[in-house]
Amino acid sequence: MSEIKCPDNYVFGLDIGTRSLVGTIGYEDSYGFHIVAMEVMEHATRAMLDGQVHDIGVVGEEIKQVKEKLERKINRKLSGVCIAAAGRVLKTVTVEADMKIDPEVKISSEDIYSLDLNGVDLAHRQVCETVTDVNYYCVGYTPVKYYLNGYEITNLEGHKGSEISVLLLATFLPEEVVDGLYAAVEIAGLEVANLTLEPIAAMNVAIPENFRLLNIALVDVGAGTSDICITKDGSIIAYGMIPCAGDEISETIAKHYLVDFATAEKIKIGAGKKSKITYKDVMGIKNTIMPDDVRALTEPVVNRITCDVADKIKELNGGKPVNAVFVVGGGGKIPGFTKLLAKELDLPETRVALRGKEVLENVEFAVDNVKKDPLYVTPVGICINYYNQRNNFIAVTVNGNKIKLYDNSKLTVIDAVMQAGYPNEKLFPRRGPAVEYTLNGVHRMIRGESGNPAVILKNGKETTLMSEIMKNDYIDIEESTVGKEPEMRLDELQEFNTSVTFNVNGNNIACPRYAYVNGEVQSGNYIIKTGDNIIMEDYYTVEQLFKFLDIPVDDKKIIVNNDIAAKDTPVYPNFNVKYQDMSEMSYDELEADDSVKETDVDDIPENVSHSTISVKVNNTYVTLTGKESYTFVDILDVYPFDMSKMGGDELVMTIDKVKAEFVSPLHNGAEVELYWK
Known part of the structure; x- marks a missing residue:
């Protein structure tokens, strides 16, 4: 291959699938994406199961073989590779989180962030309950509904209440999946240049950039599973999977027509054409059937699959259908699939489209014996994602600890500290202990003072929790403080x-x-x-x-x-x-x-001793005599001050600059103030 066909800005993408490896070499220019070399290799053993590496050594050697074949084709050494984690290994959970708040203070954006983080933390704990000793990356979350004092509300900010709640959907990727992919690639002598998710890679090809702001579902109907992702505002907000897809349709055909699985696949493909379908059954008898017969046979199965897909889409999208659906993968090509899916979602048929060969129009395949096929949507997407430098995994450092973080193009400091496992309560101001007492039988509480929020430094400069971050950023956190206990006299x-x-x-x-x-x-x-x-x-x-x-x-x-x-x-x-x-x-x-x-x-008590004291009242000295002890009220006997007439709104009484009462004790030499204000 000439240097012109493979310039220096080429990319090596590797789709590590359950059944096969697809290695792609290509480059992007102003005319589109150009594929200069491709190598497909099926796994010799079941070293990959459900998108996860089970035998790192075997998969690593197979990657090495694909790499060496591609190196010979382009006459260059390969060192970096772009890979993707399978969508089917993602775990999505829905949780409801509650948080008590001060009913006298308006709800702030920080309160809402804290509530969302409580929801993500709760979702993370639920995911970890199923599998112990496994860490998970949060690759996306979205608040579905907010509640104020138990009632649904669109926007919490600015309101007052005693309790706020959120119904939140969060998606997690097992750390072992990422670690397994990295380890297999290292065995092949490669470094991971970019790691994304398969649904992201497929979206890069199947969904145009200007459509991604819409609320859209991408459904990849594979052989054993149908992977689903939901986009909104330019980001993927949820992922899901149902364990039924194209193989189930092929199995129905195989059982009905008594053919092997490969023949059933051909019949399934033929059902989408107009010509008659000819096949041989297990008895060697030649048969001819019409495409309509196959469609009638498979319609109940397709209907059930589309019903399950539609239900999952609505679940992931907060209980409502999306605006449009893009379908990729071989299983989605079965006749009637998109029509039935549109019906289940109550969408116009034009809003549910199969994205196959047409989405690869801007991709040039300068490779012999390779045709544009929906099966190559994800491999090409893995390569294209490298140029976007988005939706991959990046490394940042939090309080000296390096962590990997899924970059959904909207990463903030709060995402990094959450992935690092930093306690949520140490990020936001914490109130001091309250003082609780009863007054005339009624319970009262004096709230503690609010502490200071955590001090966040990004690359040495103070920033906020919502500040955007990039790869290799250094984040340091000085935890929030607890406020003082209140004082009230x-x-x-x-x-x-x-x-x-x-x-x-x-x-x-x-x-x-x-x-x-x-x-x-x-x-x-x-x-x-x-x-x-x-x-x-x-x-x-x-x-x-x-x-x-x-x-x-x-x-x-x-x-x-x-x-x-x-x-x-x-x-x-x-x-x-x-x-x-x-x-x-x-x-x-x-x-x-x-x-x-x-x-x-x-x-009558004998030998009662009396004392005499002198006090200064409003700069005038007076003498009190005839009693053992004296209180403030005794001043009224010797100092001319008419209590029967109010001379202002408030009566000021102090002893030595301290607020006093009529029963406050006096001492010799005390300085007293008594006046109306």
């Missing part, structure tokens, strides 16, 4: 800053509410903790009220809503309270008051 509760008002001797008195935490009174500076039981009382006892008013209660006759009250009598908002010093009451009044308890002299 009692006085930050709205309920704490409300007051209760009582009418005491005709005057309305506003009193702060008491806050009990786990049974003990706490000030506003108390930090709420998980498990706290907080009670904000809406009443005072008589004793608490008079203590707040700094009025001794023991020498008083106290009436609450016209009833004589004891120290523990509850006083609710707007209750009327009246009191009178017993020393001012007549003997008859005292006798009439059965509830008044005489105070025994022995009950």
Whole structure:
């Protein structure tokens, strides 16, 4: 072969099939693709089963033989080869993943990415359950439906809710399949220049570039299986396979007409023509049949196969038919196949087309004794894919570990970290632990602070999870952080800053509410903790009220809503309270008051010590005396401040620059602020 026919930019493609090896040498120019050499070799043993290498040594030697024959034909040494993994070894699963979210925060694109990754991770675990100790490449996934709080929704972003879900379809390729192909090629003294998938290779030839943005199915009807792939928006989103194809039709013919398998194949091909079909059965008797007879015989089988194919297409496409179907492979040439498939998918017959010889029109076969045939669609596609440099396997490094990654032409950082097995939860910000407590019997929760997202470096520069990647990129990840536990003081509760008002001797008195935490009174500076039981009382006892008013209660006759009250009598908002010093009451009044308890002299504490302190209130010094200890409310006895008139929206009270309450303790030298704001 002359150098002109085989220029330096030639490519060596090898279709490693279950029954045979097809080696192709060719090159691409502005006029199309030119095949300058081809070698077909059938396997001597069952070293390949269902598209997977079972005997690496045997397959490697067979590849070497094909390589050497092609080298002699083109008079050149071959070092690199393009190969493809069979579509039938792909595993596709459908899963539903759920994720709890903050109901007060709008759903972001990162939330959706995280949900999708949860779905892919769940699908990966399901695939691994069937076979242990086998790793899988995710070669494609697509969200079929999203749900918000259990209801289907088109787009989650921007909404609020407590739970989001996704119905997701993901496809995986066993790592051992890829490793087996690489090992067999290495035995032949070759390196893998490009590794793609057979459905991708077939698509490169069978489906024009401008059609791939559409939602299309490609069906490769082979001998034992029918491989299916679904395209959308320029990418393959799903793969599938059904275990029935052309051989099943041939077997039906063989059984009915009593012929061997090879003769049945010829009869099947003849059914697509108009002339009579002549054959000899196993008895040696010559028979003649009409093509219509064969079509009538095989129609039930074809109908069942097309029904199964249609069901699989709809399953892979999220429960709905595609816009069009392209059929390749010898099994699809049986008369009526495309028509019946169109019927099952409820598509016009013109939308389901057999792609055979016509798709190879732009391919020149400069090879003797080789005709353009649908069987060569995949081998030619493997070669063409090399020039596209898409939909193959590339190597990237994630945190120092080199991994192989299937390139669907839309690879991002998130695909690489997922394939590397990096934990999903370490990519996105993590909230700190929440503080949960009860307030007046109602459960409440303070959410933890959000942490920082993972820091992603691509080739040393900071980037995002959705940044596109290329082969040999270096990706380094610094895991996301956990946010802090929240801090909230009692006085930050709205309920704490409300007051209760009582009418005491005709005057309305506003009193702060008491806050009990786990049974003990706490000030506003108390930090709420998980498990706290907080009670904000809406009443005072008589004793608490008079203590707040700094009025001794023991020498008083106290009436609450016209009833004589004891120290523990509850006083609710707007209750009327009246009191009178017993020393001012007549003997008859005292006798009439059965509830008044005489105070025994022995009950009066002796040697009560009193302290005197000086505090600074709004830059004015005041002295408090006559008590053992003092609280903020005692200031009102010595400092002129009218509590009955509101001078603003908020009463500011601080002790040494710290927010205070009426019951906050005072100390000598304290600096106090008291004013309306």
